[in-house]
Structure formats: structure tokens, C-alpha cells
Amino acid sequence: MPSTDLSNDIAASRDDILKQLASVADHPVELVAVSKKQPDERLQAALDCGQRVFGENRVQEAQEHWQHRRDIEGLTLHLIGPLQSNKSEDAVALFDVIQTVDRKKIVRTLSEAAEKLNRFPHLLIQVNTGEEDQKSGVLPADLEELIDYTRATYPGELKGLMSIPPVDEPAGPHFALLKKLADRAGLPWVSMGMSADYELGAKLGATHVRVGSAFFGERKTA
Numbered sequence: 444m445p446s447t448d449l450s451n452d453i454a455a456s457r458d459d460i461l462k463q464l465a466s467v468a469d470h471p472v473e474l475v476a477v478s479k480k481q482p483d484e485r486l487q488a489a490l491d492c493g494q495r496v497f498g499e500n501r502v503q504e505a506q507e508h509w510q511h512r513r514d515i516e517g518l519t520l521h522l523i524g525p526l527q528s529n530k531s532e533d534a535v536a537l538f539d540v541i542q543t544v545d546r547k548k549i550v551r552t553l554s555e556a557a558e559k560l561n562r563f564p565h566l567l568i569q570v571n572t573g574e575e576d577q578k579s580g581v582l583p584a585d586l587e588e589l590i591d592y593t594r595a596t597y598p599g600e601l602k603g604l605m606s607i608p609p610v611d612e613p614a615g616p617h618f619a620l621l622k623k624l625a626d627r628a629g630l631p632w633v634s635m636g637m638s639a640d641y642e643l644g645a646k647l648g649a650t651h652v653r654v655g656s657a658f659f660g661e662r663k664t665a
């Protein structure tokens with residue numbers, strides 16, 4: 444496909460998503476374009492149509508995608524995948540927002556890295572609202588303690604909560620729960636909703652939606 448067609452396709456998807464968000468929510472909703480496993484020409488097409496906020500799952504892939512573009516005006520990078528403590532310094536060096544904090548050890552290593560690099564990404568805590576065994580995220584019952592710990596020790600700001608509902612359940616109740624937990628803790632940001640359900644997320648109070656395939660097209664599966 445010639446790159447002008449690609450640019451037109453991505454610009455049209457983006458316009459469509461932004462229109463949907465504006466029509467379902469009367470508060471601003473940030474569109475985080477999830478660029479994991481997308482070819483470089485699509486990233487460039489997204490930049491060309493004005494998109495500046497991107498989400499990535501893996502630190503190393505994010506470095507490959509964005510390190511050489513870090514100076515682009517307004518570029519804002521969100522880590523939305525699980526973080527290992529030995530990658531904390533790389534994550535702090537690259538990302539502006541880390542959405543997947545889920546245990547004290549990660550708060551500790553992020554705090555150390557932030558002090559060392561003098562860079563203070565905003566943090567979100569990932570909540571395992573479906574209480575699934577295999578899923579990362581703190582259980583709702585343990586959230587308050589992790590919020591208190593993060594607020595007391597992290598030298599930057601804890602901004603909000605994020606969740607990925609179970610694939611086999613309606614997302615609505617999980618989104619409503621996450622919004623309630625954020626309100627109760629006085630946290631302003633709520634990251635919820637992906638390609639299949641970003642309108643619902645926005646309707647139920649998301650301040651950030653994470654949209655990959657509906658924005659860029661299908662990902663490489665390898």
C-alpha cells in the first residue's frame with residue numbers, strides 16, 4: 444500500500460475515534476495510540492497526522508520505536524505492559540507515564556531510578572478488578588495500602604488507576620469499579636477501554652483509553 448493511503452487510513456481511524464470519544468464523554472479523554480507490534484511506517488503515519496501520545500507494552504520494543512524520536516515536540520509515551528524491577532531504570536529514562544505499577548518493589552525501584560535520573564514519570568496503579576490469578580495488577584483489597592505507600596515514597600506523582608478487564612466478562616462493571624476506586628482515593632486519571640470498548644470506557648469516566656488495532660490496523664502476530 445502506498446504510504447499516502449496508509450496515512451489517509453490512519454488519519455481517518457484517528458478522526459473517527461476522536462469523534463466517538465467526544466460524542467460519548469463530556470470530559471476530555473486522552474487517546475493513547477498503542478503502537479506495540481506495529482511497523483514503523485504506521486508509527487510515522489500516526490505522527491504525520493498529529494498523534495503524539497503512544498502506548499507500548501515492552502520497554503525494549505518501545506526503545507526501538509521511540510528512542511530516536513524522543514525529541515519530537517509533545518511526544519508522550521505510556522508504558523502499559525508489565526514492568527520487571529530490573530527494567531525500572533530503562534522505563535524511567537524513556538516513558539512519561541507508567542501505567543502498570545502493581546507492587547511495592549516496583550515503586551521502590553522506580554523511585555530509585557527517578558532520583559538517579561532526575562526524571563519523574565507519572566504513575567498509575569494497575570488494578571486486577573477481575574481478581575484473575577494470572578493477571579498482573581494489585582487486588583482491589585490491597586489497593587489502598589499500595590496507594591498510601593506510593594504517595595509516601597515515590598518522588599513524582601501518583602495520578603490514577605488502570606485496568607484490563609477479564610476477556611470473557613462484560614467490561615462495564617469492571618470500568619465502573621475502577622472509576623469508583625479512583626474517585627474514592629482522590630486520583631484524577633482512569634485508564635480503561637481498548638479497541639473493542641473504548642467508547643464504554645469513556646462513557647464510564649475514563650480519562651485515558653488505550654487503542655491499538657482500531658487505530659493502526661491489525662498487529663503483527665509474531
Ligand SMILES: *Cc1c(COP(=O)(O)O)cnc(C)c1O
Pocket residue numbers: 477479500523524607637638639653654655656657
Ligand atoms: C495491546 C493493549 C491494548 C490495545 O489493544 P487493542 O485491542 O488493539 O486496542 C490496550 N491495553 C493494553 C494493556 C494492551 O496490552
